[in-house]
Amino acid sequence: MILAFTPNPAIDETYTAPGAAIDASHRVTLRHRQAGGKGVNVARVLHSQQYEASALFPLGGNTGREFLEELTAAQVPSTAVPVGAATRRSMSFFDPKANTTSVFNEAGAPLTAQEWEQVRATYLQLLESAQAVGICGSWPAETRRSVMRSFIVDATKAGAYTLVDTSGDLLLEAASNGAVLKPNEHELLAATGAPTLLEGAQELLRRGSAEIYLSAGERGLYHFTQETPLIAHAHLGRKLSGNPTGAGDSAVAAILASHVDGASREETLRRAVSWSASTVLMPTAGVLSPAHQALRQEVAYRILPEGEDI
Template sequence: MILTVTPNPALDVTYRVSELEVGESHRVDAPVTRAGGKGVNVARVVTQTGGHALVLATAGGATGSRFAADLLASGLPHELVPVAAETRTSIAIVDEADASTTMLNEAGRPLTVEEWEHLGEAADRLSIPAQCLVASGSLPTDAPEGFYASLVAVARDRGIPSIIDTSGPGLVLAARAGAHVLKPNRRELAETTGESDPLDGAAQLIGLGAGLVFVSLGEKGMLALSASDPSRPLRARLDSPLRGNATGAGDAAVAAIASCLVEGERDPAAMLSRAVAWSAAAVLAPLAGELAPGFAELERRLVLSPA
């Protein structure tokens, strides 16, 4: 089982327009609304591909009730920590004319010290049957910077790998705690490390203590750097770019990496290949947390090379 921890979940609301005209009114169909957040998306992809995942997240207020109801309706195994703060909402506007997506992400509201303690205790308890721990996404306002690092320690104590997908101080502290895998995108890595070259940024995280770093490069694919062989960075990409909704593509990559680890796969090249293929399949899917049919075939279109 893959345990996904999402401290800052959201109720995802997705609108589709034939063409987005900034500053103009648009008549739209009713949006698709469902439980979201990076860890929830990871769990959805794991489940779609035949794996087992458990969602651990917070939920509060009326939005949190709708979030919980959707998790229940979707059949995703989950445990929710009740919080006083209203669960945030994220709005995606998909422009069908150019296949672009505009995101409006609310900041998460602060949690109390006791609520953080309850979330950490739940992660510790649920990690006992887990084979991999995934912690994903931004942290709410005024969150303890070391929260993700504490989850790395939980995973290490259980003897299971940890995957952290975040940015800023939380990413640095997770690296220093010895996270098995870190998965920032290029922009997050540059903002966190100050390095414009993603390979230099990944090397910085490896130097701090991370075991593997995967960096999403958008249409240019993904690179991987391993602490066990830092002189041989790898890059994988599709033979041609895809058009679609990139929301959730990074979460699909994390799901791919987690599934490899659960299966006992430790080869960075194999993990990278699956991550890029699943990420590409997510771009072709209409909603975050889904893969388009035929995702396995995409792996045969990959170009794998030294970075």
């Protein structure tokens, strides 16, 4: 089983707003609401591809009830841990004319120490049958680094492949605890303060990360590992128009699925790029376009020559 843990879930609301501009009124032409958060998107994708996967998250308030109703209707296996604070919302505005997406995220309310204990106890139970774990997204306000550390250590002790997709100081903490990481280029540079992507990735490896899958947008996906200094790179080679929200989550799903399958480095990167790209073609996160198989054939893969910058 693949466990996708979302510490800070949200109700995702997606609007299509042609010609969207700041300080102006807009008529929304399409609205979609679904349970979201990075780990939930990961579980959704894995479930759609017939992988045994389960989402875990804290949930509260009326928004929490909406969240669970939608996810249950979608038949995505999940476990909710009740908490006192209402689950947050996230709003995405996609402008098809400019091919841009603006995202507005509410901050998640803090969890009490007792609530964290309940979440962790449930997590430990689920770890007993997990081959791989994705710890995905932001964390509720005021979460201490030691809290995230405990979840990584628990997964490692359970023998699960542990991937963390987060940002800021928590990304550095995850690296120091040996997790596999999946930052995007902006998160990498912001967290490490490095002047280049290569130096940023090297810093995370120096801190102890086992592997790094670096998402660089249209330039594709780079893979760094402690096992070899050689960097692998895969990219689609053409620009796609659409909504990129959730594309990174589909890449995480592909990496976790590939680990469970025992896939090669090349196959993992090809799958991650094609799944990510196919999500751009869809109106909402957590969904792959039927074109993902064809897109995989377009993915270019290579090992970078030593000394080549990225």
